[in-house]
Amino acid sequence: MAAPGTLEFDGASYPDGRASDPRELGWMQGSPPAPGKRIRFADDNFLSFPQIRWSLSHMRELVPTVNVWRGEGQASSLGEPGDGAAIDALTFTDMNGRARRWDESLYDTYTDGVVVLHKGRRVYERYFGALQPHVPHSCFSITKSYAATLCATLVHEGVLDERQLVPHYLPEMKGTAYANATLRNVMDMQIGVAYSEAYADPKADIWDYSRAGGLRPRPAGYSGPESFYDYLVTLKPEGAHGEAFAYKTVNTELMAWIMKRVTGVPLADMLSQRLWSQLGCEQDGYITVDPIGVPMGGGGLSASLRDLARFGELMRREGEWNGRQLIPAAVVQDIARGEDPAKFAKAGYKLLPGYSYRSMWWVTHNEHGGFEGRGIHGQRLYVAPKAELVVAKFGSHPVAASAAHDPITVPALIALGRLVQG
Amino acid sequence: MAAPGTLEFDGASYPDGRASDPRELGWMQGSPPAPGKRIRFADDNFLSFPQIRWSLSHMRELVPTVNVWRGEGQASSLGEPGDGAAIDALTFTDMNGRARRWDESLYDTYTDGVVVLHKGRRVYERYFGALQPHVPHSCFSITKSYAATLCATLVHEGVLDERQLVPHYLPEMKGTAYANATLRNVMDMQIGVAYSEAYADPKADIWDYSRAGGLRPRPAGYSGPESFYDYLVTLKPEGAHGEAFAYKTVNTELMAWIMKRVTGVPLADMLSQRLWSQLGCEQDGYITVDPIGVPMGGGGLSASLRDLARFGELMRREGEWNGRQLIPAAVVQDIARGEDPAKFAKAGYKLLPGYSYRSMWWVTHNEHGGFEGRGIHGQRLYVAPKAELVVAKFGSHPVAASAAHDPITVPALIALGRLVQG
Structure with a gap:
């Protein structure tokens, strides 16, 4: 059983999603970011954990990219989201038999x-x-x-x-x-x-x-x-x-x-x-x-x-x-x-x-x-x-x-x- | 005096703007681009001429970049452009005394x-x-x-x-x-x-x-x-x-x-x-x-x-x-x-x-x-x-x-x- 706030995969332990929030951890913040909080392409660690929690929302800041242009039209409407309370409260049983709540x-x-x-x-x-x-x-x-x-x-x-x-x-x-x-x-x-x-x-x-x-x-x-x-x-x-x-x-x-x-x-x-x-x-x-x-x-x-x-x-x-x-x-x-x-x-x-x-x-x-x-x-x-x-x-x-x-x-x-x- | 279709700067001769159109020259076209028509960051030539004619419209494809978001609003109107004929036909004298036409x-x-x-x-x-x-x-x-x-x-x-x-x-x-x-x-x-x-x-x-x-x-x-x-x-x-x-x-x-x-x-x-x-x-x-x-x-x-x-x-x-x-x-x-x-x-x-x-x-x-x-x-x-x-x-x-x-x-x-x- 993993410790509170951690999860285990393949025998290794990781902070969970809450505990690895990259904003809370200060990744790539500051001017400059502290040496231990930098994510650099050359270090080959941008897909390592927990760096990846920042990197996947910032890929273009790490490597060259080409634009996929949205054109000039209006955005299509998806409707206004409700509060989602029923989905948050949804319960289900995972493949290991554990009861879980969606949120x-x-x-x-x-x-x-x-x-x-x-x-x-x-x-x-x-x-x-x-x-x-x-x-x-x-x-x-x-x-x-x-x-x-x-x-x-x-x-x-x-x-x-x-x-x-x-x-x-x-x-x-x-x-x-x-x-x-x-x-x-x-x-x-x-x-x-x-x-x-x-x-x-x-x-x-x-x-x-x-x-x-x-x-x-x-x-x-x-x-x-x-x-x-x-x-x-x-x-x-x-x-x-x-x-x-x-x-x-x-x-x-x-x-x-x-x-x-x-x-x-x-x-x-x-x-x-x-x-x-x-x-x-x-x-x-x-x-x-x-x-x-x-x-x-x-x-x-x-x-x-x-x-x-x-x-x-x-x-x-x-x-x-x-x-x-x-x-x-x-x-x-x-x-x-x-x-x-x-x-x-x-x-x-x-x-x-x-x-x-x-x-x-x-x-x-x-x-x-x-x-x-x-x-x-x-x-x-x-x-x-x-x-x-x-x-x-x-x-x-x-x-x-x-x-x-x-x-x-x-x-x-x-x-x-x-x-x-x- | 430079040859037709060329211009001289500091004693070197270059094809002019028309003759160096990167589309016409085939830069970065094809799959893959021909070896002589590739523009790669590692070659350190993307700001060389004529490669630069392609590169300055494609910087993000060469180096990492961060987005400057336009937000969610409508684009502001600049009005519809006229044909610009009067500006195209504008004549002026350059600093070397040569008469020129805008276009x-x-x-x-x-x-x-x-x-x-x-x-x-x-x-x-x-x-x-x-x-x-x-x-x-x-x-x-x-x-x-x-x-x-x-x-x-x-x-x-x-x-x-x-x-x-x-x-x-x-x-x-x-x-x-x-x-x-x-x-x-x-x-x-x-x-x-x-x-x-x-x-x-x-x-x-x-x-x-x-x-x-x-x-x-x-x-x-x-x-x-x-x-x-x-x-x-x-x-x-x-x-x-x-x-x-x-x-x-x-x-x-x-x-x-x-x-x-x-x-x-x-x-x-x-x-x-x-x-x-x-x-x-x-x-x-x-x-x-x-x-x-x-x-x-x-x-x-x-x-x-x-x-x-x-x-x-x-x-x-x-x-x-x-x-x-x-x-x-x-x-x-x-x-x-x-x-x-x-x-x-x-x-x-x-x-x-x-x-x-x-x-x-x-x-x-x-x-x-x-x-x-x-x-x-x-x-x-x-x-x-x-x-x-x-x-x-x-x-x-x-x-x-x-x-x-x-x-x-x-x-x-x-x-x-x-x-x-x-």
């Missing part, structure tokens, strides 16, 4: 902010720590859900053909793991590629990939890949395509490369043109860029919490927004329907039984037809059509893997769906 | 964009190269005019005392050049400090200062200052204070440090709270930050061209905006009145006879009472109250020093003042 659970999942929409109206909104309503927060891998929804739209429009092999679009990828992979294999992450994304392992390939993209400092004398693209062409095959789900961020980067090669439109501009400026987003978003200016499709997006919720609401409405079809309904229906749970099961996510993965959304196949974008350290965009529910949630959890908080988050979202359904 | 002169000054307001209405607006209306562009040292206008406002409000010595606010500065300098000395750049800002000299101190601030790559084994503040405390005296104008960016950085130390409000937030959100700016701006997150008060601001013009218009209106006094009229009047031209003359700007420098504005003492913010490579915010004129101009000139284009720009602005006066 208290937010501290135990290191929540930075949460917005709940029911039938498109904002029924709950909370902010914690470094996050404010107008401040973009890292979406991490929810970026993938944005990018692949646009990719599936390009497929629907005939701009891309999901049956084509990767080298049809990117001849550079001949001789790599992707030589005989289809675009659809990539979109569903059913790729046999030698690449590890075990975040807790400092030797995992994800960190080499991050260094290639300029998102972690490079050691003196670094001679590795100079960009995401340079990294992608080094990837070697391991296993077959199309047989099992295997979560690897490089797939999204490759998909984004294909989108850019074929359309000529950078991801940041495509997000602006097709989503941000159409949805009445209230803040510009941004995407981290690699050393040659390529936006990181695999996890670089930061957005305001409300704007993340707007994207979820668009998906709940099957792509329709104020009478215009921004994303084809067939694209959303295909995502909501999901893929083969048997292929998902091979990936071994014990906390996610019966799930599947389609176009870079995690499909729960639960009682509310829920599907979700998920990002490390507590990012979640949950869309539950049968409960007419959207939940956008940002966090800065000490542990990267969602497994650290899914035992709370997954049952909380199902309980919330039941509550709003009445 | 053609824009290419010879490497203009990225220009907006002209007369009586607060937009009478002319043009964009070139990489700049678009919604894209922030580097203001370089016009940042100083923003920062010092806010500093003078804090003095007016009694938050700061301009007669105090620097160490009163920053004890760290005892034992430096600033030990016996007043805040007012700093605001007017009448400081005796050993520091060179000769941009054409690669050994000038300005480049060490830039490396300290993370705005230029550091060589392997770099052991210099790690931040702007660390750099400032190294500065040694050279000459007396209060006797002569001497343009040194470190003065602004020091002033911004004092503002932050006393108010606790970061410069980006102060700009947002007091200007961006009050003026109805239409885009967020941003400021480059140093490795410990300090916004660069000396030159780090990027703003959209129209938002720069809005600040000029606020100054023309002596700080009043829609019935509210955002900046005290006395502060603006004090700037417009200028300082002692005899002290300015000692700095040896042969192209700027009779000028003075007050609160980090250049005061022309010309027939229109003009005062202006100036930034290297062609940035200008010209406020001419007697002509009811504001001109905001961004450029990406191959030469840093304004002396490279002042022979055209200075007479062009005076001629424009006469034209709009009718």
Whole structure:
């Protein structure tokens, strides 16, 4: 049992969400911040805990970024939030059998902010720590859900053909793991590629990939890949395509490369043109860029919490927004329907039984037809059509893997769906 | 005489504004950009020509930045621009006796964009190269005019005392050049400090200062200052204070440090709270930050061209905006009145006879009472109250020093003042 105000993960103890508030702890405050309270890119600790509690609301202050322009229109209305008392008081049982209350659970999942929409109206909104309503927060891998929804739209429009092999679009990828992979294999992450994304392992390939993209400092004398693209062409095959789900961020980067090669439109501009400026987003978003200016499709997006919720609401409405079809309904229906749970099961996510993965959304196949974008350290965009529910949630959890908080988050979202359904 | 389509500065030949359009030249286009068309921070060439023609509209994609939030209000109206034909056809004689036409002169000054307001209405607006209306562009040292206008406002409000010595606010500065300098000395750049800002000299101190601030790559084994503040405390005296104008960016950085130390409000937030959100700016701006997150008060601001013009218009209106006094009229009047031209003359700007420098504005003492913010490579915010004129101009000139284009720009602005006066 962890001491009061602390939580344990994998045998290590951490201050909980309340006790690690970066404002209370004084991170990056003062002129200059005290030496022990500085968060510098070069120190390679901005994703360490508790620094991460500040960093995920300040990514652009650490690395170069490109703007996702909201356009010139008015922000769309989400309605005025109520007091949310019924949601705060919601009780549920976590996967370990412990009774929990919604409001208290937010501290135990290191929540930075949460917005709940029911039938498109904002029924709950909370902010914690470094996050404010107008401040973009890292979406991490929810970026993938944005990018692949646009990719599936390009497929629907005939701009891309999901049956084509990767080298049809990117001849550079001949001789790599992707030589005989289809675009659809990539979109569903059913790729046999030698690449590890075990975040807790400092030797995992994800960190080499991050260094290639300029998102972690490079050691003196670094001679590795100079960009995401340079990294992608080094990837070697391991296993077959199309047989099992295997979560690897490089797939999204490759998909984004294909989108850019074929359309000529950078991801940041495509997000602006097709989503941000159409949805009445209230803040510009941004995407981290690699050393040659390529936006990181695999996890670089930061957005305001409300704007993340707007994207979820668009998906709940099957792509329709104020009478215009921004994303084809067939694209959303295909995502909501999901893929083969048997292929998902091979990936071994014990906390996610019966799930599947389609176009870079995690499909729960639960009682509310829920599907979700998920990002490390507590990012979640949950869309539950049968409960007419959207939940956008940002966090800065000490542990990267969602497994650290899914035992709370997954049952909380199902309980919330039941509550709003009445 | 330079060849057609080229211009000569200091004996070197450059393609002119038309011939160096970064879109036409393909800089940073393609996926990936061709090796010869990449602009990377690590290559230390993003301010080289012609790369600079792209970079100054894309600073945030090269270095970390902090947002200057525009708030939630509607953008203020500048009126619809006319066709600007009369301004395009304006003729004037440059300082070398050559007859010029306004529209053609824009290419010879490497203009990225220009907006002209007369009586607060937009009478002319043009964009070139990489700049678009919604894209922030580097203001370089016009940042100083923003920062010092806010500093003078804090003095007016009694938050700061301009007669105090620097160490009163920053004890760290005892034992430096600033030990016996007043805040007012700093605001007017009448400081005796050993520091060179000769941009054409690669050994000038300005480049060490830039490396300290993370705005230029550091060589392997770099052991210099790690931040702007660390750099400032190294500065040694050279000459007396209060006797002569001497343009040194470190003065602004020091002033911004004092503002932050006393108010606790970061410069980006102060700009947002007091200007961006009050003026109805239409885009967020941003400021480059140093490795410990300090916004660069000396030159780090990027703003959209129209938002720069809005600040000029606020100054023309002596700080009043829609019935509210955002900046005290006395502060603006004090700037417009200028300082002692005899002290300015000692700095040896042969192209700027009779000028003075007050609160980090250049005061022309010309027939229109003009005062202006100036930034290297062609940035200008010209406020001419007697002509009811504001001109905001961004450029990406191959030469840093304004002396490279002042022979055209200075007479062009005076001629424009006469034209709009009718």
